[in-house]
Amino acid sequence: MSHSVIRAVNLTKKYDDFVAVDGISFEVARGESFGLLGPNGAGKSTTMKMIASVSTRTSGELTVLDLDPNVDGPAIRSQLGVVPQEDNLDGELRVRENLLTYGRFFGLSRAEAGKRADELLEFAQLSDRANSKVEPLSGGMKRRLTIARSLMNDPQMLLLDEPTTGLDPQARHILWDRLFRLKEQGTTLVLTTHYMDEAEQLSDRIVVVDKGQIMAEGSPAELIRTYSTREVLEVRYGSDKNVSVAALIADVGERQEVLPDRILIYSDNGEQDLAEITRRGHHPTTSLVRRSSLEDVFLRLTGRSLVE
Amino acid sequence: MTDVAQIRRDAAQTRRWGWWYVTELRLREMKAYISYVVTSSFGNPLMYLLGLGVGLANLIPDGIDGVPFLVFVGPALLMSTILTIGAEEGMYPVLGGFKWHKIFFAIHATTVTPGQIVGGFLVHLAIRFTFTAGVFYLMLVAFGAVPLGTGWLMIPISILGAFAILTPLAAYSAGIEDDRGQFALIQRLIVMPMFLFSGTFFPLSQVPDWLEWIGWVSPLWHASQLGRTVSYGLVEPLWLTLLRVAILAAYGVIGAILMRRAFVRRLTR
Incomplete structure (x- = not known):
């Protein structure tokens, strides 16, 4: 057997x-x-x-x-x-x-x-x-x-x-x-x-x-580990501004995903990246640093979120 | 660790009785609506016999076929009652098992096969029909409407007749995806005409020639005529009696084969 x-x-x-x-x-x-x-x-x-x-x-x-x-x-x-x-x-x-x-x-x-x-x-x-x-x-x-x-x-x-x-x-x-x-x-x-x-x-x-x-x-x-970074920084600028701000901070972190309601910045140190964005004068309305999850893995693999 | 041969052996042993476990489940479920089954089993014949036997019979003092009207109509009333329940059981309870409460899928997740689900379903109904037909038969006897000792044979004949209509309907119901009023249509266009034009209340010969075919394709007419043969000795050639049994059996067997196929298709896709 x-x-x-x-x-x-x-x-x-x-x-x-x-x-x-x-x-x-x-x-x-x-x-x-x-x-x-x-x-x-x-x-x-x-x-x-x-x-x-x-x-x-x-x-x-x-x-x-x-x-x-x-x-x-x-x-x-x-x-x-x-x-x-x-x-x-x-x-x-x-x-x-x-x-x-x-x-x-x-x-x-x-x-x-x-x-x-x-x-x-x-x-x-x-x-x-x-x-x-x-x-x-x-x-x-x-x-x-x-x-x-x-x-x-x-x-x-x-x-x-x-x-x-x-x-x-x-x-x-x-x-x-x-x-x-x-x-x-x-x-x-x-x-x-x-x-x-x-x-x-x-x-x-x-x-x-x-x-x-x-x-x-x-x-x-x-x-x-394979498909994402250790941390994810989520920043929101309002749905009409997310895309334009994303272009200006594209070099921050390892990778970016721009969703309709927020920008996800994949990084090994979210706090540090948040400080960098703020230093450049792009103050988000809300921000959050969290651990990477399987949701991020799925987003990376398919370009879509799990629950749509 | 269980090996392959052991798994097969254990399952084979269980599988032999799969159909009975399904019957057992259906009988246990009946507890939830047993009062309905019992009340309707007694109430139905009582109303028919009082209404038709005592009421309508007065208008036909000479009887039909050489026997009092109640004796003539009694076997057909028993048959139409059991066949109507048969038709009902072949519709919503089947579709519901797939579409709403999905109980057939739950059973199929075990060692039980689709064929055994069909088998258990039919055996349970045979038990239920035996009870209801038995009560009807005893009430007919009580009303003095069964002259011959062979009258009890109406019970197995009614089961044969019920399966003749139930199994093809169940095969159809098992394939329905959406309930769009098909069953109401079947009730009106198949079950009701069968009841009206199958020589239930009067001999089929009274029906216009161009409507007589309904009787010939109707399980109810064949079951009623067989019932009359065993109940009061309606004289028909032996070949015709045998043909009637063969027609009912053919409906039932072909229906059961189609029903099994429809269950397999729905449960394994």
């Missing part, structure tokens, strides 16, 4: 003329936490569906747990936990029943499913809602229930498609905490996200995808 739990070579998915995933290659190691970062429509979810063995690839090679999804789909799925982008909980059933019935799909006996459901309700901090209906649960609770459901079969690998989209900051942090615990227990996590902070929080390694292709690959720190 190879070391990789997922191996994709020139993986391609086409819908008629539209190429959703355009010949991507990557590997994921057992126990690794692997993130697909990219904007909406980049092909992340389609890649995820092929890994989840529910969408047949158009061409290329793909093995999951050393099995071919086109041949052994159900066998692969027996080892996966899937958290889809949109919750698809069963509204006709109560919270605990959602877990029980799901466990049955993996062949668990009723007693086993019941025991596991209680453990996972505890894990998902939903024990007190066991007999509630699904509908009144908050977005964060529904998400945690979906994650609990995906763990009913004690999966070797958990696939999370945009796990925290639409959740408030507190709910996101609770969810990240739960996912981090799974990571610590050795569960392989594969997640897609268009949030850079989420990718940084949860992923050991990231591939940046755009328009169905991989733009870059590495750990968050490596990507930032």
